[in-house]
Amino acid sequence: MVGTTHPGNIGAAARAMHNMSVSSLVLVEPKCPIGEIAYARASGASAILDNRRTTASLQEAVRECSLVIASSARIRSLPWPEVTPQQTAEKIRELDAQTRVALVFGREHSGLTNAELQLCHYMVNIPANPEFSSLNVAAAIQVLCYEIFKMNANPVEDRQAIARECAATSHEIEGYFRHLEQVLTTTQFLDTENPGLLMQRLRRLYQRLEMTRSEVNILRGILSSVEKYRSRSE
Amino acid sequence: MVGTTHPGNIGAAARAMHNMSVSSLVLVEPKCPIGEIAYARASGASAILDNRRTTASLQEAVRECSLVIASSARIRSLPWPEVTPQQTAEKIRELDAQTRVALVFGREHSGLTNAELQLCHYMVNIPANPEFSSLNVAAAIQVLCYEIFKMNANPVEDRQAIARECAATSHEIEGYFRHLEQVLTTTQFLDTENPGLLMQRLRRLYQRLEMTRSEVNILRGILSSVEKYRSRSE
Numbered sequence: 001m002v003g004t005t006h007p008g009n010i011g012a013a014a015r016a017m018h019n020m021s022v023s024s025l026v027l028v029e030p031k032c033p034i035g036e037i038a039y040a041r042a043s044g045a046s047a048i049l050d051n052r053r054t055t056a057s058l059q060e061a062v063r064e065c066s067l068v069i070a071s072s073a074r075i076r077s078l079p080w081p082e083v084t085p086q087q088t089a090e091k092i093r094e095l096d097a098q099t100r101v102a103l104v105f106g107r108e109h110s111g112l113t114n115a116e117l118q119l120c121h122y123m124v125n126i127p128a129n130p131e132f133s134s135l136n137v138a139a140a141i142q143v144l145c146y147e148i149f150k151m152n153a154n155p156v157e158d159r160q161a162i163a164r165e166c167a168a169t170s171h172e173i174e175g176y177f178r179h180l181e182q183v184l185t186t187t188q189f190l191d192t193e194n195p196g197l198l199m200q201r202l203r204r205l206y207q208r209l210e211m212t213r214s215e216v217n218i219l220r221g222i223l224s225s226v227e228k229y230r231s232r233s234e
Numbered sequence: 235m236v237g238t239t240h241p242g243n244i245g246a247a248a249r250a251m252h253n254m255s256v257s258s259l260v261l262v263e264p265k266c267p268i269g270e271i272a273y274a275r276a277s278g279a280s281a282i283l284d285n286r287r288t289t290a291s292l293q294e295a296v297r298e299c300s301l302v303i304a305s306s307a308r309i310r311s312l313p314w315p316e317v318t319p320q321q322t323a324e325k326i327r328e329l330d331a332q333t334r335v336a337l338v339f340g341r342e343h344s345g346l347t348n349a350e351l352q353l354c355h356y357m358v359n360i361p362a363n364p365e366f367s368s369l370n371v372a373a374a375i376q377v378l379c380y381e382i383f384k385m386n387a388n389p390v391e392d393r394q395a396i397a398r399e400c401a402a403t404s405h406e407i408e409g410y411f412r413h414l415e416q417v418l419t420t421t422q423f424l425d426t427e428n429p430g431l432l433m434q435r436l437r438r439l440y441q442r443l444e445m446t447r448s449e450v451n452i453l454r455g456i457l458s459s460v461e462k463y464r465s466r467s468e
Contacts, residue, residue, distance in 0.1 A: 008242075016373055021363040044366055126380070127387050129255040132278055135376070139250055142373045143380050146360070153361045189459035198452070205449050215439050218432070225423035226460050 002028040002058055002116060003107040004137065010034060011041030011049065012138035013105075018045035020145035025052040026061045026102075058104065058116045065102040067091060070120035071140050072104075072111040080123040085144050088124045089151035103144055105137050168216045176216050177203060183223045236262040236292055236350060237341040238371065244268060245275030245283065246372030247339075252279035254379035259286045260295045260336075292338065292350045293408070299336040300401035301325060301444065304354035305374050306338075306345040314357040315442045319378050322358045323385035333401050337378055339371050352434065353404065355441040402450045410450050411437060417457045 004010055004027065014025060025048050027034075034049060042049050055061040062068045069088055070080075083091065092101050104120055106112035117123070126135060126143055135143070168176075181199055184190035190198055209215070238244055238261065248259060259282050261268075268283060276283050289295040296302045303322055304314075317325065326335050338354055340346035351357070360369060360377055369377070402410075415433055418424035424432055443449070 012370065012373070015370055018366045019362045019369050019373070041370075043370070044368075127384050128253045129383070132252045134278075135253050136246065136249055136275075136277070139246070139253070139373065139376045142369070142376055146377050146380075149363070150361050184456065184459070187456075187459040187463040189456050201449070201452060205443065205445070205452075209439065209443060211439070215435070218435060218439075222418065222421075222423050225418070225421040226463075229421040229460075 001025070001030070001105050001137065001141075002112060003031055003110075004105075005031040005108050007032045007034060007038040008041045009108065009136065009138045011038035011043075012136075013141045014038070014042040014045040014048035014052075016138055016142035017145055018042075018048050019142075020149035022145045022148070023048060023051070025049070027052055027054045028058050028061050029056060030054065058112075058119055062102045062104070062119055065100045067095065067099065067101045067122075068104060068120045069102070069122045069124050070104040070106070070112055070117055071124050071126070071144060072106045072117065080117060081121070083122045083124050085124060085126055085147040086151075088122070088144060089147040091122075092148055093151050103141075105141060108137055166213045168211045168213045172213060172216050173207070173211065176206070176220055179220055179223045183226050187226065235259070235264070235339050235371065235375075236346060237265055237344075238339075239265040239342050241266045241268060241272040242275045243342065243370065243372045245272035245277075246370075247375045248272070248276040248282035248286075249279040250372055250376035251379055252276075252282050253376075254383040256379045256382070257282060257285070259283070261286055261288045262292050262295050263290060264288065292346075292353055293404075296336045296338070296353055296404045299334045299404050301329065301333065301335045302338060302354045302404055303336070303356045303358050304338040304340070304346055304351055305358050305360070305378065306340045306351065314351060314438065315355070317356045317358050319358060319360055319381040320385075322356070322378060323381040325356075326382055327385050329401065334403075336404075337375075339375060342371055352437055353408075355444065400447045402445045402447045406447060406450050407441070407445065410440070410454055413454055413457050417460050421460065 001010060001013060010025075010027065010030070010032070017023065017025060034052070038049060039046055053061075069083065069091075088103075095101065103124075104112065104116070106116070112120075124144065126140055128135065177199070180202065181190065184198075185192055206219075211219075235244060235247060244259075244261065244264065244266070251257065251259060266272075268286070272283060273280055287295075303317070303325075322337075329335065337358075338346065338350070340350070346354075358378065360374055362369065411433070414436065415424065418432075419426055445453075
């Protein structure tokens with residue numbers, strides 16, 4: 001973070017980083033004290049603030065880094081190679097674990113100077129409302145760290161698959177449809193002389209559920225309760 | 235935003251929303267004044283705060299919405315259908331422009347109550363550091379709105395929206411659940427003294443259907459036929 005003026009932004013950045021498993025915060029010429037306000041916003045990420053490094057220049061901050069990417073909303077006469085947040089994450093994933101990468105975030109009001117931008121290999125542009133495109137600096141850090149974490153994380157789909165209950169078989173689902181048809185005939189909702197598309201529509205509805213076995217059992221339980229209800233009433 | 239306690243978070247959320255071209259902010263039972271602090275953090279997005287709506291309950295807030303997605307970090311015994319931020323953006327892209335969607339963000343410290351979660355069709359889980367997974371609420375709004383903006387910035391030709399029928403609103407779906415509960419009580423499938431998790435499981439099942447209005451009407455027709463069947467038998 002270069003020349004940051006608001007301690008709340010530094011604290012919020014620390015929290016966003018820790019949320020996304022990024023740990024190394026470097027402050028280049030910070031313009032504010034890192035005290036109570038920063039720590040309050042950092043919430044559980046105070047270790048990131050404790051372990052921060054402070055440098056007098058961006059050059060010093062990025063000296064060990066092989067890939068330096070600037071996030072800066074200012075428009076410049078000299079166009080810089082641009083990447084999206086996703087491309088940034090892809091570039092980082094391609095590197096080995098020893099290679100150091102810097103993401104550079106400019107001043108809240110004036111971004112990076114041209115001299116600072118010269119130290120950066122790419123400029124990352126967060127897609128945004130063209131009429132209000134400047135994100136808060138901690139929000140920009142959140143978005144970029146999120147893209148990087150997402151690229152490296154185990155997909156959520158895998159966890160869902162593990163947690164997923166046993167899926168109902170086609171045989172069990174067909175059993176449900178037969179039962180449903182029978183009960184709807186009994187309650188006269190289905191007119192067997194003139195069935196129309198009713199069962200077809202209900203199939204379309206329940207089939208897209210991809211029901212689990214226990215869900216089919218609940219639905220059949222409901223149908224049985226309607227049938228028993230009849231025998232009680234008779 | 236439900237029960238938000240810090241005005242800075244509401245202001246930061248407004249800025250994040252406006253950055254990503256999202257405009258409709260609803261505060262459910264806010265626990266703080268929306269004044270100087272909120273407006274300072276909103277920066278150029280004060281119009282979002284000016285035009286905010288305030289409601290006394292989440293139910294009232296989402297009444298006209300057909301797709302309700304909760305962002306909540308709390309872990310629950312009964313798993314709710316989970317989606318990633320990207321899948322959230324995909325679901326929203328598939329809807330037509332008239333269909334209203336709610337993204338629901340819980341309280342800073344305690345998230346959403348189970349009753350509030352019941353109103354939501356999906357839970358979105360932002361991939362994060364398992365040891366520090368709770369994002370600041372405005373940061374979570376930033377990430378989700380970013381994914382939605384990014385998805386819409388890359389429009390896809392084959393939108394399903396054209397073919398899609400009119401989606402049922404939250405209000406219509408809640409009407410169905412009330413009717414279902416009533417009929418299940420009548421048929422004694424539901425024991426009101428000892429309801430267990432039955433209604434919760436049925437909600438989870440039907441909510442992931444993303445029903446159309448005409449499907450809700452069919453299902454309510456079935457319930458009515460069970461009720462009439464009773465009166466005929468008596």
